[in-house]
Amino acid sequence: MESLRHLTLMSCTALLLTACGGEEEKQPALWETFTTQTTPESLFSARARDLTLDTYGDLITLGAVSYDSDPSTVAIDAKHDIYLMKQDRSGAVIWETTLDTPSTRITSYEVQSDYNGNLYVVGDGFIVATDPQGTLRWQDTYEDLALSVTVSGDRVYVPGRTTRIYDLDGNLELTIDNGDIYPWQVVLADNGDIIQATWNAITRHTAAGDLIWSAPAPDDVTTRASVALDDADNVYVSFLTDVGNSGGNTAAARMVKINNAGEQEWYRFIPDNRPSSNYYKSGTVHTFIASNGDVVHVTAGSKGRQITRINSDNGSVIWEKVHANTGTAHDAHLADNDQLILVGDNNPQTFDAQGNLISSYAQSSPSSTNSLAIYGNQFFVNGSTNQDGDRSFYTAAYSR
Secondary structure, eight states: OOOSSOOEEOOHHHHOBOOSTTOOOBBOOSEEEEEOOSOGGGEEEEEEEEEEEOTTSOEEEEEEEEEESOTTSSSOOEEEEEEEEEEOTTOOEEEEEEEEOOSSSOOEEEEEEOTTSOEEEEETTEEEEEOTTSOEEEEEEOSSOOOOOEEETTEEEEOSSEEEEEETTSOEEEEEEOTTSOOSOOEEOTTOOEEEEOSSEEEEEOTTSOEEEEEEOOTTEEEEEEEEEOTTOOEEEEEEEOTTOSTTOOOOEEEEEEOTTSOEEEEEEEOOOSOOOSSOOOOEEEEEEOTTSOEEEEEEETTEEEEEEEOTTTOOEEEEEEEETOOOEEEEEEOGGGOEEEEESSOOEEEOTTSOEEEEBOOSSOOEEEEEEEETTEEEEEEEEEETTEEEEEEEEEEO
């Protein structure tokens, strides 16, 4: 493996876009890279899945690659691998590697680092752990779906219908049975308690896996949840919901607050106020706790972003801002000063604490499925793109 395109430093004067027709200026990338395998003629799919910072502050890209393992034959002998790349924060590639997907199912979803720099990749029926150089350390397979991984201290948490908790060497320490519907993420309290949300319940377990409480989820929710935890261990969960759904033309949300005793304090229906259309405008939800304790909720999809600030004490809406035609936001982060960063399909953006757009950022090649990582006053995105006909992994850095 090697980088086919080297680091490209972008000067502000060269990349600053002043588009015709009255479009806004877009802030340039500090740098951009495009990387792919050394045999692009056999590569027929390269899809970015996640981006994270390891314990050393280096960038880790997770991707999925599919290619013809024997291009000399007429038939496509499909091989599907996990792709990992490590870059420093100037964009220089430190290493790239591919790993065999251990499951018969091939989709990977997320990567995280532990305090030693080891990496943990989860996907559809598997977890793979590597050392800081990307060499396989251990792996496990199971009959389940894992959309995320949480690494904290000496434990690795993999949520699913059965949540699995490993030590850093791959020993399965305990499991939590979540019933028929899986959670999307594990959120940890300061004391190590395990908080999860599914379509039918929000639960809190001790670090030993004992159930503390289970609170019912709203009965009209339809898809994945976003969970936030405040300093008093109150839990805020936002779901997409089918309330008000007419022909699939909505992405309304339902938010609920559960206190640290497992009691529901309030719930809030958040109508989808983005511009309507004649087709499904879709959405993802993101939930954050602001610096003053308010809740910041984001619904973002192909027809724009809706940012809602909510009083955490009573669930009342403080303000709401809608930004039309700004595209899907696959990843989001609430930074210091309550600055909101959203990345998606070729459209990184930042918003101030009142939900107003601060900046949009340029990408030299359209990319999809962007993920986000933050370091100081810079943020980084990655995605998948075709650059000069090659299927590539894209990485860029921006100043916020």
